[in-house]
Amino acid sequence: MTDEGDDWLDGDYALPAPNPLEQLTGPAFNEDESLRIIGLVSVTVTRLTDWPADKEFCNPYDGTAQLAVDRICLAGLRRFPQNHRQGNRRYPRSLTDLLAWCREHDVQEWDFLDLPTELSIEGTLLDPHTAAPSRLCQELALRYEHHEDPAGKSIRSITLDHVQRQYAEAGMPGGQRALLEKLVASPVLTSTAIASLRISRRLRIPDGVISACYVPVHERYFDRRGRANMCTSCGSLRINTTTGWRCEIEDCPDRDWVQGGESLAKKDGLYHATRPLREFLIAPIRIGRARRRSRMKPDSPRDLEP
Ligand SMILES: [Zn+2]
Structure with missing residues (x-):
């Protein structure tokens, strides 16, 4: 570290202490993070649907699934700080909750996310009849895995x-x-x-x-x-x-x-x-x-x- 760097940490130049909520929620919660979350959820859903019947899927979950659930809980906590009780849920709190959410709620109703308004995505991530990943879910998962944004390649x-x-x-x-x-x-x-x-x-x-x-x-x-x-x-x-x-x-x-x-x-x-x-x-x-x-x-x- 340079002298200048050392000076910067002293006295008047010290960084303000991060507030506890910022430490808890990690990266800024914004449109980019919302897109990342929906990508993580879509990848999780497509993987889970084809998970081999003879292979156990238990806690601790596959890293992507765990990250998706964690980020949603933190986004929900940040978005609805007064609405954390179990009775009136405004966001899923566990993987099973999340899968039910994917089948029952159109992504337009996921108001714990701030998806870009110009992005016209609608529909459920799981087909309500077959419980298979919807076309929307597969598209979001592929774009996430291939690092393509929603307006990118077909x-x-x-x-x-x-x-x-x-x-x-x-x-x-x-x-x-x-x-x-x-x-x-x-x-x-x-x-x-x-x-x-x-x-x-x-x-x-x-x-x-x-x-x-x-x-x-x-x-x-x-x-x-x-x-x-x-x-x-x-x-x-x-x-x-x-x-x-x-x-x-x-x-x-x-x-x-x-x-x-x-x-x-x-x-x-x-x-x-x-x-x-x-x-x-x-x-x-x-x-x-x-x-x-x-x-x-x-x-x-x-x-x-x-
Ligand atoms: Zn057919």
Whole structure:
């Protein structure tokens, strides 16, 4: 430290003592911090939804989840200092509280945050019917994880760039087209099909890329008989709700079609494309193709151009 620095700490130049609330709440609570909090919550929600059934999720939570809850409690305490009693809650106080909040409250109602007014985000982070992360939640999570602000690159570009980077890291820059076509044609694969894909000399998809793009199907996509149900329109696996099978994709024309779909067996060891790939890449292309087919127009291969 310089002499000047030492002098600065003495006598009249000493810093004012921080007030106790500032020490407690850490970084300034403002629009940036509100965006950071909603990003942390979205990442937490998407991770928790795909958390393996056989892996315990308990306190102390995964770092992102814990940070999200901590920051919300501090923001709430700062925003509503007179409203801290349990009865009249204006902000969630625990992870279970937060998940209920994500399902029941539109983000517009999260008045413990100061989201930028020009940012038009609305909707719940968890779908009220399927409890799956909403499209909004996935978009916020992807932007947070890829350090893209809400006005930045389109989600489709972020998703395609991510695939492109995986190929570059595998030493095969520009080779992603075969993978993208495979994903759109076969969003769900059996373990046998995955094994064939790994050794396919025609497609030449690197092992690491296959593992990053196709993940084992989570328990909650199966019914009690060990059957999963694939939406014939968008190609995603549907959720078995109390009112029947329901597609997770918000824009899917067959979303509420509780019957039908292709039945698949758990014993075949199913894999499906990761959630962002399903939502932002595969489903829009398949739904667009189905619409064009229904209008009797020829299909366009340009869909897959990055
Ligand atoms: Zn669908």
